[in-house]
Amino acid sequence: MSRKEFWFSVIFGMAVLLFLGCGTSNKAVVNPAVNGGPAFDFTSRTVTLNNGIKMPILGIGTYRLTPEEDEESVYLALTDGYRLIDTANVYMNERAVGRGIQRSGVPREEIFVTTKLLPSDYENVDKAIDDTLARLNLEYIDLLLLHQSFGNYVEGYKGLEKAVADGKVRSIGVCNIYEERFDEIIKIATIPPAILQNETNPFVQQSEMREHVRPYGTILMSWFPLGGRVDNFNNTQTRLFNNETIVEIAEAHGKTPAQVILRWHLQSGNIAIPGSRSADHILENISIFDFELSAAEMQKMSALDTGILSLDFRNNIDEISNFLSPNVPMDFNAQE
Numbered sequence: 001m002s003r004k005e006f007w008f009s010v011i012f013g014m015a016v017l018l019f020l021g022c023g024t025s026n027k028a029v030v031n032p033a034v035n036g037g038p039a040f041d042f043t044s045r046t047v048t049l050n051n052g053i054k055m056p057i058l059g060i061g062t063y064r065l066t067p068e069e070d071e072e073s074v075y076l077a078l079t080d081g082y083r084l085i086d087t088a089n090v091y092m093n094e095r096a097v098g099r100g101i102q103r104s105g106v107p108r109e110e111i112f113v114t115t116k117l118l119p120s121d122y123e124n125v126d127k128a129i130d131d132t133l134a135r136l137n138l139e140y141i142d143l144l145l146l147h148q149s150f151g152n153y154v155e156g157y158k159g160l161e162k163a164v165a166d167g168k169v170r171s172i173g174v175c176n177i178y179e180e181r182f183d184e185i186i187k188i189a190t191i192p193p194a195i196l197q198n199e200t201n202p203f204v205q206q207s208e209m210r211e212h213v214r215p216y217g218t219i220l221m222s223w224f225p226l227g228g229r230v231d232n233f234n235n236t237q238t239r240l241f242n243n244e245t246i247v248e249i250a251e252a253h254g255k256t257p258a259q260v261i262l263r264w265h266l267q268s269g270n271i272a273i274p275g276s277r278s279a280d281h282i283l284e285n286i287s288i289f290d291f292e293l294s295a296a297e298m299q300k301m302s303a304l305d306t307g308i309l310s311l312d313f314r315n316n317i318d319e320i321s322n323f324l325s326p327n328v329p330m331d332f333n334a335q336e
């Protein structure tokens with residue numbers, strides 16, 4: 001083979017591989033230029049974080065359930081194929097989550113566990129992590145987040161970085177944070193946040209924050225992805241599920257509004273963690289990998305953004321910190 005023929009076959013081979021890769025259906029439907037992050041892989045249902053670790057793009061949330069309900073919903077979710085679990089020490093359910101994981105029989109290395117620390121832990125991160133690991137009955141946490149951006153969050157973030165160095169935590173990130181405080185963390189960070197977990201749904205699309213964190217490769221993870229519970233704050237879930245545009249798109253695909261909203265999160269490049277105590281809903285929420293929203297439908301959904309948060313961490317951070325920050329540290333070990 002001549003030199004010319006050799007290079008021709010190399011270039012031709014690469015072109016074929018590229019063509020085959022792009023042709024894979026349902027893969028990389030997210031346009032990184034639009035959403036400001038790496039493409040979600042809809043085949044493996046993962047995204048590669050800014051530290052090279054793969055994270056599932058759809059998971060189960062565990063907020064506001066009883067320990068029994070939490071254990072059952074984690075068990076059902078893992079049985080249905082979910083591989084991401086979102087909890088927090090303040091949810092008082094880490095033991096129940098650990099039991100659900102054990103019961104499922106799914107190997108630890110296949111599961112991605114996210115948990116969070118409260119401001120009362122920020123100056124004592126080491127101990128808080130050891131306690132969380134003991135409650136979860138795990139040897140490491142896949143993703144640890146600062147739950148709130150008040151108190152000594154800068155010190156808290158340094159504690160997270162130390163936990164990565166100590167091998168107790170694999171990825172770190174932040175929640176409920178906006179430009180100014182995010183930048184404060186970036187100034188001291190040696191490990192940029194892998195995840196930003198903020199309230200996000202079609203009425204609150206977080207486009208500005210997504211743009212803001214783009215340079216650091218930080219990915220948005222949506223809390224209240226379905227608008228939260230029906231009794232939460234602004235009736236967001238009821239308004240989402242009855243929204244004309246969402247209902248119309250759902251009917252066109254033979255899907256439910258919940259499924260359309262979750263698919264919208266993933267195609268927008270948001271990791272979603274819907275919570276549910278219902279076996280039917282848990283299965284319904286993961287049955288979103290057999291359809292795709294068109295560009296026109298995504299555009300219609302984009303137009304629904306109002307930017308109105310249920311809990312306004314953007315503007316009322318000091319007010320919120322008054323009622324959310326426990327002055328007396330909570331006894332997280334007092335859970336079933």
Ligand SMILES: NC(=O)c1ccc[n+]([C@@H]2O[C@H](COP(=O)([O-])OP(=O)(O)OC[C@H]3O[C@@H](n4cnc5c(N)ncnc54)[C@H](OP(=O)(O)O)[C@@H]3O)[C@@H](O)[C@H]2O)c1
Nearest residue numbers: 061062063223224225226227228229258274275276277281
């Ligand atoms: N970082 C933070 O500050 C923060 C704050 C809030 C939440 N979170 C995390 O985000 C997760 C998600 O939030 P969330 O659970 O509060 O709210 P959500 O996921 O937006 O909505 C949950 C509600 O939707 C209902 N639901 C779920 N699937 C449904 C379906 N297919 N059809 C109809 N209804 C459905 C559930 O009822 P059923 O039980 O009847 O299914 C439940 O009442 C939490 O669990 C938690 O892990 C984080």
